Amino acid sequence: MHSGHLLVASDIVKKFGGLTALDGATIAVPLNSFVILAGPNGSGKTTLLNVISGIYQPDRGKVIFEGRDITYTKPYIRAQLGIARTFQTPRVAYKMSVLDNVIFGYVSKDAPLDFRWKARERELVKRAFEVLKLVKLDHMWDRPASQLSGGQLKLLEIARALMANSKLILMDEPGAGLNPTLAHELFQFMRDLSRRGFSLLVVEHRLDIAADYGDYMYVLYNGRVLAEGEPAEVLSNPQVIQAFML
Numbered sequence: 001m002h003s004g005h006l007l008v009a010s011d012i013v014k015k016f017g018g019l020t021a022l023d024g025a026t027i028a029v030p031l032n033s034f035v036i037l038a039g040p041n042g043s044g045k046t047t048l049l050n051v052i053s054g055i056y057q058p059d060r061g062k063v064i065f066e067g068r069d070i071t072y073t074k075p076y077i078r079a080q081l082g083i084a085r086t087f088q089t090p091r092v093a094y095k096m097s098v099l100d101n102v103i104f105g106y107v108s109k110d111a112p113l114d115f116r117w118k119a120r121e122r123e124l125v126k127r128a129f130e131v132l133k134l135v136k137l138d139h140m141w142d143r144p145a146s147q148l149s150g151g152q153l154k155l156l157e158i159a160r161a162l163m164a165n166s167k168l169i170l171m172d173e174p175g176a177g178l179n180p181t182l183a184h185e186l187f188q189f190m191r192d193l194s195r196r197g198f199s200l201l202v203v204e205h206r207l208d209i210a211a212d213y214g215d216y217m218y219v220l221y222n223g224r225v226l227a228e229g230e231p232a233e234v235l236s237n238p239q240v241i242q243a244f245m246l
């Protein structure tokens, strides 16, 4: 089961004291795919992203990335292996330029100063520009990140993940706070990325929009997978409709 997948999180249980946030959830992300993780508030979506990125360790279950068991590996090791995470509120350095955000997002903040200096070498700057071109922010390279719009900040976070050569990008509600036009553009961009060698696992509430672009959807409910499959099909499942109404 699930052979050939980039990531498999199987039978994940995560408890917070007496509360069971995840209760045996299993999801898989194939190579080159855009997978949507949906579910009502409190169903365990963010907790599952945190278990996959290593912020939490599960009480039961396994996380397998490229065939390797990473259930108990530290977040920075997972980042080195190719797992990137973006957050609901973009975590960028607002006073730094767009270009420096891409470069220094790649070089860890606790890296020694001379290493950080080396990061400015030509090759890295060149690559940062290529990545910025990909997210269409190259014309803004010397502006402080504070001048970017909400949608552009999300693209900047994606740029940092691309700069780090990530294979799997975990995103928490990228569509939040964007107008419908921008949300469509962002999801289209994410779909394009998934056709260029990156896989995405995305927690999203704007399902009316995201469903058009995702390859596969999981719906969590009370910490378990209630339904999975092609997005349009999943969203017309009566159990799913009921879960979202409760």
Ligand SMILES: Nc1ncnc2c1ncn2[C@@H]1O[C@H](COP(=O)(O)OP(=O)(O)OP(=O)(O)O)[C@@H](O)[C@H]1O
Pocket: 016, 019, 020, 021, 039, 040, 041, 042, 043, 044, 045, 046, 047, 048
């Ligand atoms: N660090 C924590 N300590 C205690 N309880 C937590 C913690 N993190 C999450 N929970 C609880 O676990 C459950 C699942 O939360 P989680 O944030 O994963 O849900 P979610 O599906 O992402 O919800 P939302 O859509 O509202 O973001 C909730 O009941 C939440 O209160």
